[in-house]
Amino acid sequence: MIPNWLLQRSLLTPERIALSFEEEQWTFKEANDKAHILAKKLTANGVKPRSRVAIYAPSHPDIIWMMYACMHLQCEMVLLNLRLTDKELAYQIDDAAVDFILVEDLLVGKLPVNKVPSLTFNEIYTSHEEGFILANEWDDDQTMTIMYTSGTTGYPKGVRQTVGNHVSSATSSVYNMGLVEDDCWLCTMPLFHISGFSMLAKSLLHGVEIKLYPKFSVKEIVNELLAGTVTRMSVVSVTLERIISELEARNAKVSPKFLTMLAGGGPVPIDYLKRAEQLGLNVSQTYGMTETSSQTATLSSTDALRKLGSAGKALFFNQIRIDGAEKAFDQGEILIRGPHVTPGYIGRFSDKSSQENGWLHSGDIGYLDDEGYLYVVDRRSDLIISGGENIYPAEIENVLVSHDAVREAGVCGVENEKWGQVPNAFVVLKERVNVDELLAFCRGHLANYKVPHQIYIVSELPRNGSNKLLRRKLKELLNKE
Amino acid sequence: MIPNWLLQRSLLTPERIALSFEEEQWTFKEANDKAHILAKKLTANGVKPRSRVAIYAPSHPDIIWMMYACMHLQCEMVLLNLRLTDKELAYQIDDAAVDFILVEDLLVGKLPVNKVPSLTFNEIYTSHEEGFILANEWDDDQTMTIMYTSGTTGYPKGVRQTVGNHVSSATSSVYNMGLVEDDCWLCTMPLFHISGFSMLAKSLLHGVEIKLYPKFSVKEIVNELLAGTVTRMSVVSVTLERIISELEARNAKVSPKFLTMLAGGGPVPIDYLKRAEQLGLNVSQTYGMTETSSQTATLSSTDALRKLGSAGKALFFNQIRIDGAEKAFDQGEILIRGPHVTPGYIGRFSDKSSQENGWLHSGDIGYLDDEGYLYVVDRRSDLIISGGENIYPAEIENVLVSHDAVREAGVCGVENEKWGQVPNAFVVLKERVNVDELLAFCRGHLANYKVPHQIYIVSELPRNGSNKLLRRKLKELLNKE
Incomplete structure (x- = not known):
């Protein structure tokens, strides 16, 4: 209780x-x-x-x-x-x-x-x-929130997060980052995401203030960082870069009262880390997902340059291991265990277990180095992360193949300077259709950030012997085009 | 897990x-x-x-x-x-x-x-x-430590403290006091007490340093406080006063890096609080017991003078209520609930439940004011707290009546400038014996701090209608003598 x-x-x-x-x-x-x-x-x-x-x-x-x-x-x-x-x-x-x-x-x-x-x-x-x-x-087990996350099948899954999950997450966060007298979170993250909602949990549990912004407004945010009127903030790479650029443009260092810039949604480019360091901005990179009620691993800013590309170490109350790994650097699926892990899903996935023997199968591929630092090598099921939003290729593919003219579709993420990644699509046609019509069709069925930036018409998609789509080969197709 | x-x-x-x-x-x-x-x-x-x-x-x-x-x-x-x-x-x-x-x-x-x-x-x-x-x-439920605490019956009870109890206590402590980068606990408390052992739990859970002293050495402690080489410390009134006096003698203020002086074992006299404030020493008074794996309520230093004599408010994950109270200021037994409360005892008390419907009956009498601050009015079962050690009158009485010459014995606490309280005893004799012999007998059976400072020979003990010893009336006897 x-x-x-x-x-x-x-x-x-x-x-x-x-x-x-x-x-x-x-x-x-x-x-x-x-x-x-x-x-x-x-x-x-x-x-x-x-x-x-x-x-x-x-x-x-x-x-x-x-x-x-x-x-x-x-x-x-x-x-x-x-x-x-x-x-x-x-x-x-x-x-x-x-x-x-x-x-x-x-x-x-x-x-x-x-x-x-x-x-x-x-x-x-x-x-x-x-x-x-x-x-x-x-009750610890009482479901407090349900957030939909796109699944590998293309059907979003409703993830349950319990009271106990949120408490554990907020506690692990404090054990990792500390808690000071005038702590104050600047919130520009959507509150319907775990990144935003977890701040509400922290506010109530730790008794700290939230400064809420309806959207990401770089000038106002930088004003707060310079004035030291906030102490912590969550960002993704794309927003971090905008903050860094604005600070550089103003030729100013952040207040020493500002303690932690928590960066989620994939590794932060080294260039950003070096620039952040010059500005006195402590960037802590994190790894987490809706199923882990926010952070599950965090790389402290002091390790940022020494452990480039790492997502850090597990938070205190959880454990991370690599499926099948026998030694450091062995790659495999990242497994996560702890009181912050969802008990499961609702709706059509309610009978799908989220865990195996108490371990959550993240679907992501990674390894632990000889000091226990986690490196995420490949996102689960070709997950595309665009400006902090998760996009599953299967969801876009399902929409494309539902168009009368499309026989097959394959989607992959492509690097993008602004968003980190954006989705690109490849289609094999049944009948003539132009790309603009397919894009319009996507816009009618998908949130804007999921709409492919490019759609390529190809004669066949790369598949393996058992005819499984090889999404990683799609990028090579791109280079051939 | x-x-x-x-x-x-x-x-x-x-x-x-x-x-x-x-x-x-x-x-x-x-x-x-x-x-x-x-x-x-x-x-x-x-x-x-x-x-x-x-x-x-x-x-x-x-x-x-x-x-x-x-x-x-x-x-x-x-x-x-x-x-x-x-x-x-x-x-x-x-x-x-x-x-x-x-x-x-x-x-x-x-x-x-x-x-x-x-x-x-x-x-x-x-x-x-x-x-x-x-x-x-x-396992959360795994017993980690067992500490004996004197019971109302005079037989010490072995209190179980589980892994989960200690984790909950350490977490509540951080939610209450915060956690900073260079946190360091100065430990002069005995490690066999919950006050000392809980620092080990904090050290491992929070990842903070302990500076261990084999005993209370006021000069060295004050050096640390002045240098800011430690951030937190636990004391009882008697040791707090020695620290304050030493600081006053040196005419020095503590370093602003020193954050919390946690004072347990009964309320701190107002005079100490005022002097501590002058010295820049933040005193947080706490209420807790072996059965609650350390603190259960804490009064922040900012409230110290406004809420004199209060033990503060419950820590986040626990609840405090007053048995039978219908409104603020109603007195009754203090009941405590939360994941820090012992699941029970071992040995001869293993079948004695520590809780009723999930609430621990502290045996202490107190009230909550209109803002929810706890005031402890009377210690459980006439508990005597002497220099931070708990002494139950019944235990001393049992020893005294085991002497051939003693028919009845009653023990109560008497205020003492140095120790807060010390035990005094009253005996009714069966045959002549001198007080020195009784004192020597006590020294053979009781830890030094439990040996009565005075033993008075009286003709009868104050009792109520059903012949129950009225320990509170013993003090009045003292005044009559």
Whole structure:
């Protein structure tokens, strides 16, 4: 059992700042009070304790209060990615079998046609209230969040993250990075991602402030870094580079009060690391996934240049091993174990186990060096990471082959200066069609970041003896074209 | 499951300093290597994984390496208090039914006659080695330590503290006090007490250094505080006062690098708090007991003067409530709940539950104010706390009435400038005996700190209608004498 985070935090440090947004600030007591009232309003609208509720809203205090209200109701929150298309949203809402959709008013029109009752934030705010039984403590095993992650089959899987998963992640984070008196996370990460949501968990558990930005705004962020008004931040390579460039343009060093720049979504190029060092910016590279409720390994900034390309070492409460490896540097699938690992999936994958003998099979290939540092060699199932978003080739391929003119499709990631990687597609046609039409078709079915940057028409796709698509060979095709 | 602390810490931060003692230092890798070798030597001497092993040694690196070796072997360590008499030691060794006693060579002669095989540190160090199966991870429920605490019945109870208890305590501590890069605990607390042992747990879990002192040496301690070479320390009122006086004598302020002076064992007098503030010394008062594996509530130094006499608020992962209280300020027994609470006792109390519906009954009386701050009004069962050591009146009374000349005995605590409290005794005689003889008798049966400072001969003891001894009335007798 774990004390209800909101009640406990509001009891322990009621007057400490929980959230800043633009010119406004809220204490933990205010945050808890807001959440409590909203939970009563949700109750008045039929939301029951432990209901499963989808949330569809941009980064703004309102989505945080709604999430906190759902926590009080012990709801399972399905966090919908704002970039999803109509069809992707419909799939997730259907697969999760949610009881309600909480939606920001301006986004109502973007919801797909469906049979689930939806409540707009305005409807909730202006509702009357009804009492409910407030839980003083929560089960470790209680599912708190569900986040969809694209699977190797092309069908996104709803990953359950429990109260215990989030607590373990937040604790491992502190054991790794420390916790100081005026800690403050600058949040520009989407709150529907584990990278963003994990900051809310940290805020409530550690009692630290979040400065929320609705989106990545490099000038404002750099102002904070220079002023030392924040201490930690999460980025991906593409946003890190923009911050570094802005600092260089201003010819300024970050405040020594700023402690950690946590960089996820693949290794950071050496050039960025060297420039960051010049600027006094401590970059800690991390490795994690939705299934591990955020970080599972972290490379401290002091090791950044000595262990280039490494994702660091396991956090304290978890273990990492390489499947089949007998010695250092042997490559194999990265296996992860610990209290931060999801117990499993919901919906159509609910009977698919996430673990084997307690070990999560990440699908990623890597090795451990002789000092125990993890190196990720190849992303799981040809995963493409573009600006921090995960893209599975199979999902795009499924869309392409659903077009009448396409017989076969293969997708791979291609290096891109701005986004790290972008997807490119190769198609074998059944009948004539032009590329622009295929791109438009993709845009109708896929979130923008998943739409291939290039589609090549080819006569055949590289396959192995058993006719399995060899996605890694697609890049070689590119060079031949 | 929790990773083997020693292996994980040695993997994560092998080169960081684990322990300093006098002029020597050891890294976490060295500590783990030492422990591993000693575990093999213990194995060669018949100690098996999960054996129950008593440890009897002073504060010195050797006892730490022995404890760490026992951790590798997943032994249940019964930590014997150095101040116990022959008879008290014999009781604990017998009650715990230990398989082995590990004893520092100079203390062999102090062990009572018993049938348990003992191994001196020197025997272990000079032994050959034998392999054993090293566990990579430990069960949360595995008992790591057993510490005897005097009970209300006068018979000390062996309190089990599990791996999970210690982890939870160390985590709550960080959530409360933070964790900084160069954290270092100055340890003058006995390692057989939870106050000292919990520092070892913190060191391994958080990866922080311990500077070990074999005893409380005020000049050396103050040197460290002034130099900022340590960041945290645990004290009781009596040692705090000596530190304050020494700082005042030197007319010096502590280094701002020193962060937390954790004061346990009863409230700190206001005079000390005010003087500490003048010296820049941040005193955090705590409330805890052997059954809660160290701290359960802590008052931050910023609240020290505003909430005089309070023990602060619950740490994050636990809850405190007052039995039967309906509103703030209602007094009752202090109940505690959380993952840091012992699962129970061993030996003759093994069937006595430590909890009721998940709540530990502390036996202490207290209240929560309107902001949730805990105030301890009366110690459990007239507990006397003398220089940080717990003394139960019943234990002393049992000894006194075992003397041929004594019919009845009653013991209570009396305020004492140096020790906080000391025990005083009242006896009703069967036959003539002089007080010096009774004192000598006590010294033969009780650790020195438990021997009454005064013994008064009286004609009757204050009792209630059902003839129950009213220990609180004993003090009034004192005033009448």
